Amino acid sequence: MSTEYDLIVIGSGPGGYVAAERAGGHGLKTMIVEKSHLGGICLNEGCIPSKTLLYSAKLYQQAVNGAVYGVLADGVRFDLAAAMKRKNKTMMTLRKGVAYQMKRHKVEVLTGEATFLDDQTISVEGNTYRAKNFIVATGSSPVRPPIPGADLPHVLTSSEIFYLEQLPEKLVIVGGGVIGMEFACFFSAVGVEVTVVEMLEEVLPTFDPDLAQGLRRQMRAVTFKLGSKVASIDAQLVTLSKGEEVETIPADMVLMSVGRCPNTAGLGLESAGVDIGPNGIVVDDKMQTTNPHIFAVGDVNGKSLLAHSASRMGEVVVNNLVESDDTMRYHAVPYVVYTFPDVAACGMTERQALAAGRKVDVAKLAMQANCRHQAEHNRPAGMVKVVVDAESRRLLGVHMLGTYASELIHSAAIMIEQEMKVEDIRKIIFPHPTVGEIVRDALWELPM
Numbered sequence: 001m002s003t004e005y006d007l008i009v010i011g012s013g014p015g016g017y018v019a020a021e022r023a024g025g026h027g028l029k030t031m032i033v034e035k036s037h038l039g040g041i042c043l044n045e046g047c048i049p050s051k052t053l054l055y056s057a058k059l060y061q062q063a064v065n066g067a068v069y070g071v072l073a074d075g076v077r078f079d080l081a082a083a084m085k086r087k088n089k090t091m092m093t094l095r096k097g098v099a100y101q102m103k104r105h106k107v108e109v110l111t112g113e114a115t116f117l118d119d120q121t122i123s124v125e126g127n128t129y130r131a132k133n134f135i136v137a138t139g140s141s142p143v144r145p146p147i148p149g150a151d152l153p154h155v156l157t158s159s160e161i162f163y164l165e166q167l168p169e170k171l172v173i174v175g176g177g178v179i180g181m182e183f184a185c186f187f188s189a190v191g192v193e194v195t196v197v198e199m200l201e202e203v204l205p206t207f208d209p210d211l212a213q214g215l216r217r218q219m220r221a222v223t224f225k226l227g228s229k230v231a232s233i234d235a236q237l238v239t240l241s242k243g244e245e246v247e248t249i250p251a252d253m254v255l256m257s258v259g260r261c262p263n264t265a266g267l268g269l270e271s272a273g274v275d276i277g278p279n280g281i282v283v284d285d286k287m288q289t290t291n292p293h294i295f296a297v298g299d300v301n302g303k304s305l306l307a308h309s310a311s312r313m314g315e316v317v318v319n320n321l322v323e324s325d326d327t328m329r330y331h332a333v334p335y336v337v338y339t340f341p342d343v344a345a346c347g348m349t350e351r352q353a354l355a356a357g358r359k360v361d362v363a364k365l366a367m368q369a370n371c372r373h374q375a376e377h378n379r380p381a382g383m384v385k386v387v388v389d390a391e392s393r394r395l396l397g398v399h400m401l402g403t404y405a406s407e408l409i410h411s412a413a414i415m416i417e418q419e420m421k422v423e424d425i426r427k428i429i430f431p432h433p434t435v436g437e438i439v440r441d442a443l444w445e446l447p448m
Contacts, residue, residue: 003129003130004129004130004131004132005029005030005031005108005129005130005131005132006023006028006029006030006131006132006133006321007019007020007023007028007029007030007031007131007132007133007134007135007318007321008030008031008032008033008114008122008129008131008133008134008135009023009030009031009032009033009134009135009137010032010033010114010122010134010135010136010137010138010267011032011033011034011040011136011137011138011139011263011298011300012032012033012034012038012039012040012098012109012137013039013040013041013042013043013137013139013298013299013307013310014040014042014298014307014308014310014311014314015135015137015139015297015298015310015311015313015314016032016034016040016135016137016297016298016310016314017032017038017039017040017098017101017102018310018311018314018315019135019137019297019313019314019315019317019318020032020102020105020107020314021101021102021105021107022314022315022318022319023105023107023318023321024102024105024106024107025105026318026321026322028318028321028322030105030106030107030108031107031108031109031110031129031131032102032107032108032109032110033110033111033112033113033114033122033124034109034110034111035111035112035113035114037091037095038095038098038099038102038109039091039094039095039098040137040139041139041140041141041159041299042307042310043091043094043095043098044091044095045158045159045162046158046159046307047307048090048091048094049087049090049091049162050162050179050182050183050186050338051338052083052086052087052090052091053083053084053087053162053186054182054185054186054338056078056083056086056087057078057083057185057186057189057190057340058189058340060076060078060189060190061189061340063076064076068378069378078167078190078191080164080165080166080167080190081165084162084164084165087162110124110129112124112125113125113266114267115266115267115268116134116267116268116269116271116272116274117268117271118271118272119271119272119273119291119293119294120132120293122134122268132293133293133294133295133321134272134293134294134295135287135294135295135296135297135314135317136267136269136274136281136289136294136295136296136297136300137296137297137298137300137310137314138262138263138264138267138300139262139263139298139299139300140260140261140262140263140280140299140300140305141159141260141261141263142157142158142159142256142257142259142260143256143258143259143260143261144157144256145174145256145258147174147230147231147232147233148231148232148233149232149233149234150233150256152233152234152235152254154235154252154253154254155233155253155254155255155256156253156254156255156256157255157256157257158179158183158255158256158257161183161255167187167190167191167192168187168192168251168252168253169192169193169252170192170193170195170249170250170251170252170253171187171192171193171194171195171251171252171253171254171255172194172195172196172197172238172249172251172253172254172255173194173195173196173197173254173255173257174197174230174254174255174256174257174258175196175197175198175256175257175258175259176196176197176198176200176202176203176204176205176224176226177203177204177205177206177257177258177259178204178335178337179257180196180198180203180255180257181196181203181204181215181219181337181339182337182338182339183255183257184196184219184222184339185219185222185338185339185340188219188221188222189221189340193223194221194222194223195222195223195224195225195249195251196222196223196224196225197225197228197229197230197238197240198224198225198226198227198228199227199228199229200226200227201226201227202216202226203215203216203224203226204337204343206335207335207337207343207345207349207399208345208349208350208351208385208397208399209351210364210383210385210399210401211343211345211383211385211399211400211401212343214381214382214383214401215337215339215341215343215401217381218340218341218379218381219339225240225242225247225249227242228240228241228242228247229241229242231246233251233254236250236251236252237249237250237251238251238254260299260305262276262279262280262281262299262300262301262302263299263300264276264280264281264300269281272291272294273290273291273294274289274290274291274294274296275289275290277302279301279302279303280296280299280300280301280302280303281296281300281301281302282301283295283296283301283303285327285328285329286316286317286320286326286327286328287301287313287316287317287328295317297310297313297314297316297317298310298313298314301313303328303330304330304333306333306335308333308334309330309333312328313328316328329417331347331348331416331417332346332347332413332416332417333346333413334346334409334410334412334413335409336405336406336409338406340403341379341381341382341401341402341403341405342400342401342402342403342404342405342406343400343401343405344399344400344405344406344408344409345397345398345399345400345409346397346398346409346412346413346416347387347395347396347397347398347412347416348387348396348397349387349397349399350362350385350387350397352397353387353389353396353397358389358390358391358396359389359390359391360387360388360389360390360396361387361388361389361390361446361447362385362386362387362388363385363386363388363442363443363445363446364383364384364385364386364442364445365383365384365438365441365442365445366381366382366383367381367382367383367384367401367402367403367435367438368381368382369438369441370433370435370437370438370441371432371433372433372434372435373402373403373404373435373438375433376403377403379403381401382400382401382402382403383400383401383402384398384399384400384401384402384438384439384442385397385398385399385400385442386398386399386439386442386443386445386446387399388422388443388446392421393421393422393423394419394420394421394422395412395415395416395419395420395421395422395425395443396416397416398412398415398416398439400412400439402435403435404435404436408435408436408439411436411439412439422443422446425439425440425443426440426443426444428440
């Protein structure tokens, strides 16, 4: 005998648990199925543990370099075990928070792996459950490329590295994207010799090149091998190729950060009439799959591999289920790289705007022009870059490199989402001194 629900959510990451929470809040009989820990990859093997460790590394660096601010500290060292313990405690606290929210909104939580038997029924641990609608929010997993030696025990993925018990001496990171750069920042900050290998000619290829180049130049403790590919890995060496050139790099640990693939295997999606494309489950702008009663949110649909995008996708689904028309928009989704300093961006880059046939005005302003940033940081580098439609005067993109950028980019997201014009933003009063006012100041660098 099966139990019937209004909505069953498969996967409890940000897309899944937010959708379940909203559905429960609307009075829908909702169940969420999770095969591991509540919170999904973000809370347990991604966003949260990485940011927790990065904060420990940041405090360590502040202590080591405190003399310039009048803070003297002797014998400062980094304790990986203590940092890992704090990371685990943070994760446990947040898992309990997700569980509390499920209970508060009357969402039933079921542990196990779900498989579709048909488009209205799933099987979990031998029991069947029926629902009017389903949300697939199973996330993604790190890719391990078919490189000779990639399966050696000292070659780790971004999920496996969170269980590290001892720091390596020499770390090679394969991939200079967001994940690779964040780990490069962490490990180099705590004294590990780090080399980043990127097959393209610049790191962070999806970001404005001014930001990518600026960050790379600030990460002076890291060696970058750009335009290079890993040919093979053995116990102590990584062999690279760049054109006809071959180079070997010593490494006692290798981190693979070359992308992620959607978790669709074992779900029985074919039994439910759900199509899978090259990037994940095929969805429309309402997150509806090829079956009108099954939706897919987050990494599993390949549209925007970000936790906050997943949460918004989950809200879109529930809004449509309760008869409030809603669609997912991607033009104002903010992106952040939690390095030292932050990289943050929202909207179009200058190149994207020009490729779209727009005439643009662009302005740049150095972070050292900002009073608050100058008062708190001895590092002069950093910038904000704004991209504006030259004809409509609407803000198209904001791109930032500097401390606090991750906490400031949401204001740009609001401006872009609301299609604000330069003249309107210039009238907003920002508190002084704050780093946030640099966005407004940059807009004053544009033609009147």
